Amino acid sequence: MSNAPQIRIPATYMRGGTSKGVFFRLQDLPQDCQTPGAARDKLFLRVIGSPDPYSAHTDGMGGATSSTSKCVILSASSQPDHDVDYLYGQVSIDSAFVDWSGNCGNLSTGAGAFAIHAGLVDPARIPENGTCVVRIWQANIQKTIIAHVPVSNGQVQETGDFELDGVTFPAAEIVLEFIDPSDDGEEGGSMFPTGNLVDELEVPGIGTFKATMITAGIPTVFVNAEDIGYKGTELREDINGDPAALARLEAIRVAGALRMGLINAPEEALKRQHTPKVAFVSTPKSYRASSGKEIKAADVDLLVRALSMGKLHHAMMGTCAVAIGTAAAIPGTLVNLVAGGGERTAVTFGHPSGSLRVGAEARQIKGEWNVTKAVMSRSARILMEGWVRVPGDAL
Structure with a gap:
């Protein structure tokens, strides 16, 4: 042999x-x-x-x-x-x-x-x-x-x-600038594929939830943490050890992918695990990050937890941070509303490992929202x- x-x-x-x-x-x-x-x-x-x-x-x-x-x-x-x-x-x-x-x-x-x-x-x-x-x-x-x-x-x-x-x-x-991240470049079209800043997203067998679906940085489905039974302070072990919770969140992701036109049938989601992301947002609350660091409500504008490849991410995906910053800059999205509403050019959000600041420049042209760039620092x-x-x- x-x-x-x-x-x-x-x-x-x-x-x-x-x-x-x-x-x-x-x-x-x-x-x-x-x-x-x-x-x-x-x-x-x-x-x-x-x-x-x-x-x-x-x-x-x-x-x-x-x-x-x-x-x-x-x-x-x-x-x-x-x-x-x-x-x-x-x-x-x-x-x-x-x-x-x-x-x-x-x-x-x-x-x-x-x-x-x-x-x-x-x-x-x-x-x-x-x-x-x-x-x-x-x-x-x-x-x-x-x-x-x-x-x-x-x-x-x-x-x-x-x-x-x-x-x-x-x-x-290292400072990163994501230039014109307003759509995902693959399907093209509006930054908000449904044409709405907030939709009623029906998830078969789960319920109907308010959702902001955006293609900026990476296609992302945002829902309110409270609407799906969470506080927004959860860490990885609170979600990833619960198969029923992961199944519900995957169902939300699949429903969002269908509404965004990213897939034509639910089974196609198995071959598109990386996108869209699903994230849940909440108003600021104090919590202890996975490192033991104390995150104070006064130091963040909102809390965000996001899933990647079927599991809660230990921190925050960079592309999802772009989506967060972009959505926060546009008055009326769920992300913007939990961050306090109004116009803003930067947002600091809490995630399972700590906090992150991301900036975005948004403007409305002929009724369509556009973001010229999003900026954040990494290493x-x-x-x-x-x-x-x-x-x-x-x-």
């Missing part, structure tokens, strides 16, 4: 924001994985260690959570006035599926830093000391992201004193670099 030897592929393991992923340069992938398709998906599944019935990713690079089961491809940009194209794959933990339907806002931070590390940014644009502005084309959603990456002695500065709730240690601050750091190995028969 012959056994195919392992092959090795140049790769970098990075943290970006509150996520981790395996980063590749397109040119370093095996030839048949350099274009979208089954071969690329099969490779990424094996790199991460999916599907894993044990939900452990013991035989791969994944961390068996939605925030640690990710792969990224970067290449020299095909778009004018951009430095790199950034493609993101969310790898399912328990099924043989890679979701390409959305972006990861956290790993967008890593994309900016990795672009410099990997030699994909023109050296003439990298200062010896200062800030390098990396112009990213987010290929999944066809949007521009601008990363302001600190540089020291001609190299990406990774260490610093910027603290991000949900990340254990401080690092250097990124290389954890390991070299080669990732996969069995030769995995390709």
Whole structure:
């Protein structure tokens, strides 16, 4: 019996924001994985260690959570006035599926830093000391992201004193600008697919709830925490250990996906696990974050809890933070109302790991709401670099 030897592929393991992923340069992938398709998906599944019935990713690079089961491809940009194209794959933990339907806002931070590390940014644009502005084309959603990456002695500065709730240690601050995030770029159309700031969302077998459904940063379904039996102060263990709760929240997500026109039938949601997100919002309350940090009601504008890949996220997805900031900036949405209503250009929200501030510039043009950009700060750091190995028969 012959056994195919392992092959090795140049790769970098990075943290970006509150996520981790395996980063590749397109040119370093095996030839048949350099274009979208089954071969690329099969490779990424094996790199991460999916599907894993044990939900452990013991035989791969994944961390068996939605925030640690990710792969990224970067290449020299095909778009004018951009430095790199950034493609993101969310790898399912328990099924043989890679979701390409959305972006990861956290790993967008890593994309900016990795672009410099990997030699994909023109050296003439990298200062010896200062800030390098990396112009990213987010290929999944066809949007521009601008990363302001600190540089020291001609190299990406990774260490610093910027603290991000949900990340254990401080690092250097990277400012991200999500340009024109008003729709998801895939289906296009209005930022509010139903045409309403608030809808009555009927969820079969569950009930009818007020919902704001928005496509900004990432398609997101917002509901009021109280309407679904929560306070808004819940932590991961309060939700993720309750199969009935997860099933109800998934039903809300599926109903929202149908109303937003993202899927045509409920069963299609199984192949679109990454989008839309479902999040529940509430007015400010004091609570103790998962780190033990005390979050005071007076220090936040609202509370938000969001689910990713069927589980409550330990902090907040970056793209969902864009949706939160955008919805908060538009008077009349559920997010805006629980934050106190009125016009605002920034919002600070509490999440399971702490709090986060995100800014957004919204304006109404001919009766349609538009957001020119959303801004937030994250950090990124290389954890390991070299080669990732996969069995030769995995390709």
